Amino acid sequence: MKAIRRFSVRPVLPEPLRPLSDLARNLRWSWHPETRELFEAVDPEGWQATGGDPVRLLGTVSVPRLAALAADRRFLRRLTAAADDLHDYLTGPRWYQSRACGAAPARELPAAIAYFSPEFGITAALPQYSGGLGILAGDHLKAASDLGVPLIGVGLLYRHGYFRQSLDREGWQQEHYPVLDPHELPLSPLREPDGRPAEVRLALPGGRLLRAHIWQAQVGRVPLLLLDSDVEENEPAERGVTDRLYGGGSEHRLQQEMLLGIGGVRAVRAYCRLTGHAEPEAFHTNEGHAGFLGLERIRELITDGADFDAALAAVRAGTVFTTHTPVAAGIDRFDRELVARHFGDDGELPGIEVERVLALGMETYPGGEPNLFNMAVMGLRLAQRANGVSTLHGRVSREMFAGLWPGFDPEEVPITSVTNGVHAPSWVAPEVLRLGARQVGAARTEDALSVGDPAAGDRDRWDSVAGIPDAEIWELRRSLREQLVVEVRRRLYASWRQRGAGTAELGWVEQVLDPDVLTIGFARRVPSYKRLTLILRDRDRLLELLLHPERPVQLVVAGKAHPADDGGKRLIQELVRFADDPRVRHRIVFLPDYGMGLAQKLYPGCDVWLNNPLRPLEACGTSGMKAALNGCLNLSVLDGWWDEWYEPDFGWAIPTADGSGTDEHRRDDLEAAALYELLAERVAPRFYDRGAQGLPERWIDMVRRTLATLGPKVLAGRMVREYVERLYTPAAHAHRALDLSAARAFAAWKERVREAWPRVAVDHVEAGWSAAVSADPAAEGAAELGATLPLRVRVGLGGLDPGDVEVQVVAGRVGDDDRISDAQRVPLKPTAGPDTDGRWLYEGPLALDRTGPFGYTVRVLPAHRLLAEPAELGLVAEPFADSGEAAGMLMR
Incomplete structure (x- = not known):
């Protein structure tokens, strides 16, 4: 029978072990190897069983084991060292505090920045992400923490997360929605002084009220506030507002985004009031989902006596908007009447005319849909500074949104670009870190991975990989490939068991993949433009590559399709059925349930990272960056970041046939043929071409060049520094310049000019x-x-x-x-x-x-x-x- 209520019974930690609780509650452990190793030592079997989750681990350790650890002087010394290291990390001056940026010292940096995103990929232990947008947001917070940037993250707490993926016997994606208990996650509730949970409220049509509690995750130095509508005071429909990430119909999504934007600002105000944290001077909207935050800030200023136009001018000055999609279909758009029903005197923001709200998001430009409210359009109209996430994506975005600035050429549209980066300490394999530490010193390696500023001398640290002997690099690459093979076999066996296979029919799994074969990785979400099945375009040529007697290749593929995307599910099924073929199943595998845990094994273990989207529909494509930091070479269409930084010294570019006269079927045929040719004629021969010492010297040289040239460029530290210097600081200065009086004058000037x-x-x-x-x-x-x-x-x-x-x-x-x-x-x-x-x-x-x-x-x-x-x-x-x-x- 099923329990009607679930909760955890946790042992009380002995006094000497109390620092374990603080270490577990600060998510810095997710990118700090020494802290993870400490928790593994608590209970190695429990660590594996909980998937490397310290909070869950501490809830399962036996009382005798805790008593033994409390008396273990060697363990206590390690615990003290880890606790002291965390304290130093949290309290010591970092880049931001030293003002070691390009701005002149007189240019005072923002006191705080609020960063809003619909998803955050911090760690698999906090599954609040679906793909690249969330992982990017998580890396943004981690890098901000490493740099000491006073960021406050704001998101929603989804009780079912995104979804867990499995396959049925026919290879069709199945979705599962586990229930997440916040008390079993690395979270703590934000409370009022009297102990009550801090709460935000939103008015909904028909006199209904949406309440949400605020949970806090600590990401190093950075607080992450997550709003949770699953509270007893809400009616069932309102309790379900934060049930699933990207789930439900239009009204459900609209209410999620109202809670994220409007409720998120109220949560930030509550957090600053209760903790004494500085109020944000800049607000960053990561994609349009959080765009309603600008409306709440307008309401605040109107409450203080501003009129709408003055409030709008002041809010725009301090807002940064980042667009992540080069595809119009990827933007949330709502029916005009649905939005109108949720605002005004019968909904949220009473006192603000509904038509003023609607005007911010309506597509009032040639080619726009007159009855649709566009969240990205609202984001751009509410932000004085906007950016895409790679140089090419910035150009695509300027063309995509040029209708908002009639009379200007696309290159003059005020959307700049900040190319994404990845948080290396989260994604670089420990073995790669140790190799780097031996070459340049542990402390310097950690600094270079966290900050990565070529102008500040970190370029020399990355160049030092030139001194690592060929044999050490190749031994490391084989070791990582071997670890991936073990992981693939384990996951593949579990997947087939879920598909209904018996133990007796799975002996072949032990022969899947070979640690000495060129290994290619492909893992990402599965919308059609990412072309999961391009590699299947000519199956005979693919068979030749997989089964080549001297230069075989093997592929590891993973990815999730949105639950409502049957087209994406069919692509997965097509690939799975090919991979099920007994002729090739030892050379190509599809691994279900792609997430951070699998990704952290996949990037280091692959030799080549494949990316073949339709150009220019990949905004950035950060998976290739993570692979590169582990010495994996990129084989990609010139899209996103690869278009910006590709050089033939460290990777390959897949030629594209994206001319206007090429139909999509012929385009795919041409690009697939180019991919096969690259693999057969250039990639595989270079991998298997061995020198006098039995080593692929030219391949190893490409690995070196990947690390030395791309390493400092692809870091999230570089990205966050750019945001601070180019966007956050100017936004904060503009915010300070527009007090109520100045905002009124500026709004009046705009009106006079328009008239x-x-x-x-x-x-x-x-x-x-x-x-x-x-x-x-x-x-x-x-x-x-x-x-x-x-x-x-x-x-x-x-x-x-x-x-x-x-x-x-x-x-x-x-x-x-x-x-x-x-x-x-x-x-x-x-x-x-x-x-x-x-x-x-x-x-x-x-x-x-x-x-x-x-x-x-x-x-x-x-x-x-x-x-x-x-x-x-x-x-x-x-x-x-x-x-x-x-x-x-x-x-x-």
């Missing part, structure tokens, strides 16, 4: 051609390189002052369509005006600094010291084509 803008015009452009035209008769009147073209421009400002605008000449090379590329922008200065018609005269020189077809135009933009980008308001005035002006001119 006047239809009357702003460039009336006439006059160029002093004689000063630039060559005297050489053979040049036929072309301009001379190095000459200066004087410009005089007459502009109507529609009642605005010259201080409200900037008049620019935009110049550069032009193509056959007269489009300007590689543009330079030169401000012109007012020299006279206004005349009787209210026109102003602007003048300035244009330097002719490049040869070939060259052109220019003139435009007027709003200008204000509090604008982060000239395109921020989406306003621009340009001239009509002047019959006396040529669109382009030839220079030589």
Whole structure:
């Protein structure tokens, strides 16, 4: 029979062992090998049985074993050392405290930053993630902790997490939703002074109330606040709001995102009030799911006396928005009426007009859906600073959202990029760490992995891998491959047992994979654009690769499809059925239930990491970064981060056939053929090409180059430093500059500019051609390189002052369509005006600094010291084509 209630009965730790509780409750153990080894020593069998979870481990250790440990002087010395190390880590100055960043010391850094994400992948012991977005968020928090950045993480506590995956006999994905008890997780409740759980409340339509308690995880120095709606005071529907990650229908998802954004801000306020933590000066929205946080902050300011426009200006100034998707279908969009029903006097944020809320998310641009509320659009409208997660993704995002800034070319859209990074101490195998420690010293290795700042000298630490002997590198690679083989066999056996196979029919599992065979890994979520089954495109060629008598390859594949994505499930089934074939099942395996635990075995054990998405639909692709830090070589389409940092010295690029004239089936055929050719002609031969010492010297050299060149680039420490210097600090300064009075003035200025803008015009452009035209008769009147073209421009400002605008000449090379590329922008200065018609005269020189077809135009933009980008308001005035002006001119 089933229990009606579940709870844990924990032994009381003897006094000498009390520090174990503190060590278990701070998730730094998840990336600190010495602390994990200490817990393993408590009970090695229990450590394995609990999946390396200290909290669960301490709940199962027998009383006699605890008594023995309390009397074990050697264990107590290790415990004291671990506790002291954690104390030093939490209290000692880090990079942020020393102000050791590129900003001048006078540029005061933010007192605190709030970081909102719908999922966080910190450790498998806290399963609150589905894939790359959550793992990235977890690595962001860990790196912030290592650097001492005063971050506060905010998310939801999902009682069923995402889901556990298994396969049925036919290879079809099965989902399982284990119930998570917060008391059995490394969490503690945030409490009021009288002991009551701290609570946030949201109003729902029909007079309903959504309550949520706040749980806290401690990620090193960084608190992570998780909101939990499964509280007794809620009605059943409200209790289920935080049941599953990315589950339920539209209304369920909307309420989750309202709780994350609006409730999350209220949770941050409660946490700061109860702990004395500094209030955030910058708010970071990791993807659009948390976008409603801006609305709650607007409500706070309106409560303090601001009007909506002033509050919006102040909130935008201190907000950073990161978009992670290059696919419109990957953005949450809600029906307009559904959103309207949840706001206003009968829902949340009473006193704010529903139409003002809706206007922030509606797709009011060409090609937009007029009745859909777009969370990414709201995120961009509520944030003064926005970024993609790789250089290519930044470019894709500017094109994707260009409709929000009409009149501007995509390259001028105010979305920058900060390329993702990964938290090396979490992902680098202990054996790799030990090899690095022997070469450069343990302390220096840990610092380099945590911070990774080439400009600060860490480049030398990574270059030192050149001194590691070939034999040591190759011995390490084989050892890691062998460990992966053992893990694969264990997991494959368990998977087949779940699929219904008996012990007698599974003897073949012991022959699966070979520790001396080139091993390729592929593991990620399974949407169609990631092309899980591209490798199956020509099965005869794949068979040749797998079964080659001299240069065989073996593949380890893992991934989850969303429970509602039958197309993704069919892809998994197709691959599983191929891998079930007795001819190849010793060379290719699919491992279900891909998560952090499997990933930490998979990345180090593979020789090659395969990534073959549809370009440019991979925003970043951080799995390849984690593999690279373990000496695994990348074989990938030039997408995401690989497009940015690929070099032939340390990996391979899969050619793409992404031209507009190529249909998808032919494209996949061409790219699969290119992949097979790379594997057969370049990758496998290099792996098996042995030198005089029996070692693949050229392969080992590529491993070295991977570590030395990519190592400092792919670190989350580098990423977080960029966020601090380029986004958080400017956002904090803008936030400080916009007190209530300044916000009102800035909002009034915006309104005045918008009202006047239809009357702003460039009336006439006059160029002093004689000063630039060559005297050489053979040049036929072309301009001379190095000459200066004087410009005089007459502009109507529609009642605005010259201080409200900037008049620019935009110049550069032009193509056959007269489009300007590689543009330079030169401000012109007012020299006279206004005349009787209210026109102003602007003048300035244009330097002719490049040869070939060259052109220019003139435009007027709003200008204000509090604008982060000239395109921020989406306003621009340009001239009509002047019959006396040529669109382009030839220079030589």
